[in-house]
Amino acid sequence: MKKVLERYKPAVRRRWLVLAAGVEWSAVGVALTTVACYWLYPATWPLRIAVFALGLALGVAIYFLAFSRLVVKNLKRIAGRPEVVCLFAFQGKHVYFLIPLMMAMGYAIRHSSLPKEIAAVVYLTMGLALILGSLLYFRRFSTTRASD
Numbered sequence: 001m002k003k004v005l006e007r008y009k010p011a012v013r014r015r016w017l018v019l020a021a022g023v024e025w026s027a028v029g030v031a032l033t034t035v036a037c038y039w040l041y042p043a044t045w046p047l048r049i050a051v052f053a054l055g056l057a058l059g060v061a062i063y064f065l066a067f068s069r070l071v072v073k074n075l076k077r078i079a080g081r082p083e084v085v086c087l088f089a090f091q092g093k094h095v096y097f098l099i100p101l102m103m104a105m106g107y108a109i110r111h112s113s114l115p116k117e118i119a120a121v122v123y124l125t126m127g128l129a130l131i132l133g134s135l136l137y138f139r140r141f142s143t144t145r146a147s148d
Helices: 002-007 012-041 045-079 094-112 116-143
Strands: 011-013 084-086
Touching: 011 012, 012 045, 012 084, 012 116, 045 116, 094 116
Parallel strands: none
Antiparallel strands: 011 084
């Protein structure tokens, strides 16, 4: 059975894992930011500016305090992988168990009785932190040669 699974594994060169991680992080970040902007559209201008400023400040803080370290850790882990590896190995195995939890938390926030402006702060914070983290992946991908 293992040989059959190995035959159908989507194998790529290690370098492409970095791009896959960047694409995933940026796609989720853009999606979260888009939802937050949609929620803020009906709000008044002073409230929009306040929410954007708070989301921006918290997003940058979360990026520097946690996400940048996580990206560096992921990049080191990817660098230690064999040259040809499964496409889905760009995240650690434990992260794949956290993804449904994070999605459930997003669902709970989205469907809670919280005012949409407060939910928008959370979505903007996470979205911006993810987008900034994806830039580290893209920078690493662009600075590595195809032969690496």
